[in-house]
Amino acid sequence: MGSAPRNTARITVLADRALAHDARAQRVALAAAGAGYRVTLLGRADDGPVPRLPGVDIRTVPVAETLHRHRMRRPRPGLRWPLAYRSEEAFLCSRDRIVVRSLLLETRAAELGIEYRPFPRHTVARAVHTVARARLSFRRAWTAVRSAQFRAAVRHRTAPDGLLDNASTALTRLLLARRAWRRLDPLLLDLEAAYGPVLDGQRPDLVHARGHRTLGVAVRAALRAEAAGRAVKVVWDADECAAVPSTPSRRAAAARDADERAHAAEADAVVAVSEAYAERLRACHRLPAAPVVVLNAPFFDAGSARRGGGVREACGIGPEVPLLVHSGAVSPERGLLTVVEALPKLYDLHAAFVVPHSDASYVHTLIERAAELGVASRLHVLPYVPPGDVPGFLASADIGVVPVHHLPHHEVTLAARYLEYAHARLPVVVSDVRAMAAATLELGNGEVFRARDTADFVRAVGAVLTNERRYRKAYERSDTLRHWSWQVQSVPLLDVYARLLGTRR
Structure with a gap:
């Protein structure tokens, strides 16, 4: 060519x-x-x-995702969910009809209680209304059953891991x-x-x-x-x-x-x-x-280690309050539940999660768990900042955490947030996944804990907070940050x- x-x-x-x-x-x-x-x-x-x-x-x-969403909008009920609606449109129409019918009957009940009518006509109208409410109750129950089966079928489409699904997948690959x-x-x-x-x-x-x-x-x-x-x-x-x-x-x-x-x-x-x-x-x-x-x-910037403002100011806490930060998407295998469950044992320490979507379902799960543990006031969920501003934004924290679980793709790479913590000159606390644990032990910029082990995470955080200056100095003793920079990596x-x-x- x-x-x-x-x-x-x-x-x-x-x-x-x-x-x-x-x-x-x-x-x-x-x-x-x-x-x-x-x-x-x-x-x-x-x-x-x-x-x-x-x-x-x-x-x-x-990207309309028309073909992708078609699977969710028209799930195959099969033998497991024979009563499920055949499409999302049918499901939504039935649900809305119930809501509208309920409001209309409530309006009719109010009308019968306000307007005067002769006794015979009033009695007949009341009887008709009672029958209509009974029909609505039956229809509501029937719709609830079909809706539950439709949602189950949709969930199954989202994660098709049944025996027949796996057999179909194997046959498709073979053919x-x-x-x-x-x-x-x-x-x-x-x-x-x-x-x-x-x-x-x-x-x-x-x-x-x-x-x-x-x-x-x-x-x-x-x-x-x-x-x-x-x-x-x-x-x-x-x-x-x-x-x-x-x-x-x-x-x-x-x-x-x-x-x-x-x-x-x-x-x-x-x-x-x-x-x-x-x-x-x-x-x-x-x-x-x-x-x-x-x-x-990230790009190397000698000034990215500034300590004022940034994530600490966004959390509304002063410089004397210990603060750990996690930057990146949230999901169960990223280990943030370990962080939340450690907060009651870390006293006045605050945690900031910088996430792309604060309304994500798992973010709400973490917030609810923090509320159950009585530490909701010490958990802060913040929006993303532009990529070039991330190290400077994070630099005012005390610790950057990467508490990921043991999965193949976690074992072999230095996560982008790990490198961002390094450019913010933050001490790190990482789980014992192979690549990041080895880099941390070699550089001496943080502590390693056993993945999913809350008690060991508490120990690691305590060790860093006790001698934070020692871990920050690790970045000054080598030229690692320049090697871990986009200026070098892009060559x-x-x-x-x-x-x-x-x-x-």
Whole structure:
């Protein structure tokens, strides 16, 4: 395939997320723009703010998820839920009819109690109203049963792990092989419908595909471009932490495996977030070359360790109050329940969770648990800040925590929030997952505790608070922060671009 001059090469960074929440996509786009390429950052449209990046054209595309949501809107009741509504529309209509009918009967009862009528007519009207209320009670009960079965069927569709589901998944993989992703994960087809025409219209020279769901979209766009006489290179950024579901169903795991097997070998280059994951990708997909390792690191800023304001001010607490912080999405396997349950044993310590969506269901679960333990006033839920501001925002805390559980993708990578804590010069408390525990013990910037062990977490936090200065000094004793910086980590990525596009670095 051909090459493009450096000053005219067009790169599209394709992300399957809202761009305001995808720090890595923003950093990739900035690095490419800084190297002189014409860069477009393409991601999902949402209600949040669109980031502004110098030298980068930002485009958002609405993803309707029509095919994906069809499974939820029209679940198959089967033998387990024979009374379930056959569609979401039927479910909503029946529910609303009950509400409206109930209000109308209440209005009728009020009318009968206010308006004067002759005794015979009043008696008949009362009898008719009583029958109508009885019918409503029966209908309400019947609707409740059908609604409960519909919701159960929808939940089952969300996590299809029954015996028949697994058998169907196995049969689909057997019959369709690498094409099984089309059947097992309709969201991939929704993304093709949303992003495919946009990529064709942009005519990029290189597509940087963030995560596994954008890989197939980029590969198919490159094939269409080749058929039209244009060369489009594809770089697959296999960011495992962002792409792997915490508790994937067998169907989701099979869909991802089939999708990657169908498209991974077609990428011109692969980028991974850790050495261990890079080796696993190469072995699994028989890649001709080892993926390039690029940590998901923030920009190095010598001033990011400022101590005033930031998260402490957002929590409304003074400098004398001990404060630990967790930055990132929340889910059960991230271990934040361990943090909440440790608060009663940590006396006046406060905890701040900086989250992308404060109304997420698991956030409410954590808040309710804190209220049960009597520590709700010491738990603060804060919104995200722009990626470039994260280290400075976190720097006023005393500890950064990564209490994740033992899962394959937690074992092999340095999480982005771990690197952000480091750039904020925060002592860290991390669970004993392999990569982060090893880095912490080697650098001496924090303590390691046994995952899911609240008592050991309390011990680790107490040890850091007792000698916080010692752990902060660990960052001054080495050049680790410069190595863990986007300025350094982006160099091999830009070398990949230069090699594929035939440009000079």
